[in-house]
Amino acid sequence: MRQYSPDLTPPWKKPKPVPEVPADPGLVVEEADTGFCGAVIRCEAGTVTLEDRFGKHRVFPLEPRGFLLEGRVVTLVRPSSAAPPRPTRTASGSVAVPGARARVARAGRIYVEGRHDAELVEKVWGDDLRIEGVVVEYLEGVDDLPAIVADFAPGPDARLGVLVDHLVPGSKESRIAASVTGEHALVVGHPYIDIWEAVKPSSLGIAAWPRVPRGQDWKTGVCRALGWPENTGAAWQRILGSVRSYKDLEPALLGRVEELIDFVTAGDG
Numbered sequence: 001m002r003q004y005s006p007d008l009t010p011p012w013k014k015p016k017p018v019p020e021v022p023a024d025p026g027l028v029v030e031e032a033d034t035g036f037c038g039a040v041i042r043c044e045a046g047t048v049t050l051e052d053r054f055g056k057h058r059v060f061p062l063e064p065r066g067f068l069l070e071g072r073v074v075t076l077v078r079p080s081s082a083a084p085p086r087p088t089r090t091a092s093g094s095v096a097v098p099g100a101r102a103r104v105a106r107a108g109r110i111y112v113e114g115r116h117d118a119e120l121v122e123k124v125w126g127d128d129l130r131i132e133g134v135v136v137e138y139l140e141g142v143d144d145l146p147a148i149v150a151d152f153a154p155g156p157d158a159r160l161g162v163l164v165d166h167l168v169p170g171s172k173e174s175r176i177a178a179s180v181t182g183e184h185a186l187v188v189g190h191p192y193i194d195i196w197e198a199v200k201p202s203s204l205g206i207a208a209w210p211r212v213p214r215g216q217d218w219k220t221g222v223c224r225a226l227g228w229p230e231n232t233g234a235a236w237q238r239i240l241g242s243v244r245s246y247k248d249l250e251p252a253l254l255g256r257v258e259e260l261i262d263f264v265t266a267g268d269g
Helices: 115-132 145-152 172-180 218-226 232-241 251-265
Strands: 020-022 028-031 037-044 047-051 057-061 067-069 072-077 109-112 135-138 160-164 185-189
Touching: 037 057, 109 115, 109 251, 115 135, 115 232, 115 251, 145 160, 145 172, 160 172, 160 251, 172 185, 185 251, 218 232
Parallel strands: 020 072, 109 135, 109 160, 160 185
Antiparallel strands: 028 037, 028 067, 037 047, 047 057, 067 072
16 A cells, blocks of 8 residues: 655645754844844753843743844754854953852952942943952942041051042042052042932933032932932932943043952052
8 A cells, every 4th residue: 555644745835844943042033933133142941041132131032043143944853962162251341250259358458439439330340350359349428538547547458548528639438549559459449429320311312411410419410310210219319220231331430440459459469
């Protein structure tokens, strides 16, 4: 008797085979059904996570013929575990060290002017600081800085770095900074009225930071001008949440923080 295949689909109606492509991190593809385009950031059993150019993440199933690569239909597959992992970077742009343990804290410290400053430094440079063993503490303003530095007693094995807001020539902050800067203590600053301004407006989706008239609380004035609720705590969480990496910060802040880390870590080895 003649043998028939159980698949009765005519050959001209069968879909042509498509290439299988490993979903390696960084591969840019388009999901066929939704048109969502992004880079692979994670591939787990049965799913792949894509990140678009705005930082939005979407998770899709690894279905046959489910993606477009350079306009061509492909089937994404889970990468071979034998493939060497691609290096990733920390939020500060440094090469990440997978599995690295935090170093025992140095005697040296970095002081920043307020809690918001400390939270921003932690979000962007936290991984680097833990590997280097650098602790960040915050002050409430700089008026008491001379007494704080004297009490800290910086030395060759305990360097002190300080980040100050609105450090411009002729200001009160610049005079205090000059009075405590020495061989083992370094005070640097950024030109912004508050650390909020060190976040790029484009990262927040605004054209520019508003000008607040003198005599008005700056943070409250910013909230008012932007049409945000006059809750500075909630406003800060909104600002901090928009920061994903060093790319969201102004260069005037980036350089100063890197300078302080280099200064403090040049002390005890």
